[in-house]
Amino acid sequence: xxxxxxxxxxxxxxxxxxxxxxxxxxxxxxxxxxxxxxxxxxxxxxxxxxxxxxxxxxxxxxxxxxxxxxxxxxxxxxxxxxxxxxxxxxxxxxxxxxxxxxxxxxxxxxxxxxxxxxxxxxxxxxxxxxxxxxxxxxxxxxxxxxxxxxxxxxxxxxxxxxxxxxxxxxxxxxxxxxxxxxxxxxxxxxxxxxxxxxxxxxxxxxxxxxxxxxxxxxxxxxxxxxxxxxxxxxxxxxxxxxxxxxxxxxxxxxxxxxxxxxxxxxxxxxxxxxxxxxxxxxxxxxxxxxxxxxxxxxxxxxxxxxxxxxxxxxxxxxxxxxxxxxxxxxxxxxxxxxxxx
Ligand SMILES: *Cc1c(COP(=O)(O)O)cnc(C)c1O
Numbered sequence: 001x002x003x004x005x006x007x008x009x010x011x012x013x014x015x016x017x018x019x020x021x022x023x024x025x026x027x028x029x030x031x032x033x034x035x036x037x038x039x040x041x042x043x044x045x046x047x048x049x050x051x052x053x054x055x056x057x058x059x060x061x062x063x064x065x066x067x068x069x070x071x072x073x074x075x076x077x078x079x080x081x082x083x084x085x086x087x088x089x090x091x092x093x094x095x096x097x098x099x100x101x102x103x104x105x106x107x108x109x110x111x112x113x114x115x116x117x118x119x120x121x122x123x124x125x126x127x128x129x130x131x132x133x134x135x136x137x138x139x140x141x142x143x144x145x146x147x148x149x150x151x152x153x154x155x156x157x158x159x160x161x162x163x164x165x166x167x168x169x170x171x172x173x174x175x176x177x178x179x180x181x182x183x184x185x186x187x188x189x190x191x192x193x194x195x196x197x198x199x200x201x202x203x204x205x206x207x208x209x210x211x212x213x214x215x216x217x218x219x220x221x222x223x224x225x226x227x228x229x230x231x232x233x234x235x236x237x238x239x240x241x242x243x244x245x246x247x248x249x250x251x252x253x254x255x256x257x258x259x260x261x262x263x264x265x266x267x268x269x270x271x272x273x274x275x276x277x278x279x280x281x282x283x284x285x286x287x288x289x290x291x292x293x294x295x296x297x298x299x300x301x302x303x304x305x306x307x308x309x310x311x312x313x314x315x316x317x318x319x320x321x322x323x324x325x326x327x328x329x330x331x332x333x334x335x336x337x338x339x340x341x
Contacts, residue, residue, distance in 0.1 A: 005306040006328030011173075011256070011283060011321035014204040020244045027240035031233050032058075033226070039236030043243045047210045050246075051195060052186035055218035057211045057225060058239055062087075062172045064230050065196040065209040065221075067095045070136065072213075072220035073166045073194070076101035078135035081120050081165075083109045086140050088170050099228070103132040113143035114152050117159045124163060136166045141188070142173040145260075145284030147180050153191035167191070172198040172209070176282040179253045193217065202253050202283060203245035204322045208238045252322060256283040259320040259329050266333030272340035285318045294340075301339045307332050 007013045016024070030036030044056040059065040066088045074080060080096060082089045084106040088096065096102040105123050110116050115137070125131035137160055141148040160167040169192045171177075178185055189195045194213035199205040211221055225231060232238070264277035264285045274288035289295040296312040307328075309316050320329075
């Protein structure tokens, strides 16, 4: 098998580092469904405090932490408003509708990855027995690598307060956003009723997503997590990895952003590839293949050299993370240039 030198499919592909594995081995464990796991309890308290919230809940995945949040905010027959390409709507197998009986109302994202609040307003349903009850607005940050503008959070929160909506943030990559904007976690989370955070992406833990919110919301979410099969027993093993990631790997996200920028700048000058480095805000690079027929052969050519990318379509997404280094970036640029030469 070809040795893999750079895997750009996603920032989820990171392997736990040796010190992270050490932290997992050293973790004090208990049964978290009984509330007895000290490592989980410490992590949940720690992240709640960092986010300025009353409580937190460790879930195995971001899909589950988003779903339990939707189910805690919305009753059967309620509606949540969400981006057309949003993860909670498009990439979570329709869980809100299937398991929560919550109607999604998708609307298109704007170019800056916000949802236009006037367009949201136009979709809100009047109180009338014909309609689902508009209950929740769900945003995403980062979204396709884009960071939401800092002033947008308060505007969205004020809008929701005015219209009796709750506000959830899918913050799977929120740490990329706070590093990019050089703000504290609470500077953003303060505007939201609930926020989900993935620790298994750029931060490098093998599993784990944290939902933060009020005590009442988290109590509800905990019941839904149990129903969904997410009550884990000696979950401190994962909590220790997440704690390690949060204490050691947040600053490193800026390196991932540098690597993405280096990659974008290198690929921008390769003939046959279209790439705009100015559009790269965090750790995602999107490249267009001018001749779509070259896309699958390019992917195969890279794979033969241990460079893994997903796609084969007209656009290829490359994601940088802890296990991508500058040498891997440079090899990728060289390989692409050689392919098109
Ligand atoms: C990855 C991701 C999630 C959660 O995904 P899991 O694989 O279930 O952890 C949620 N939202 C966004 C935007 C994501 O990228």
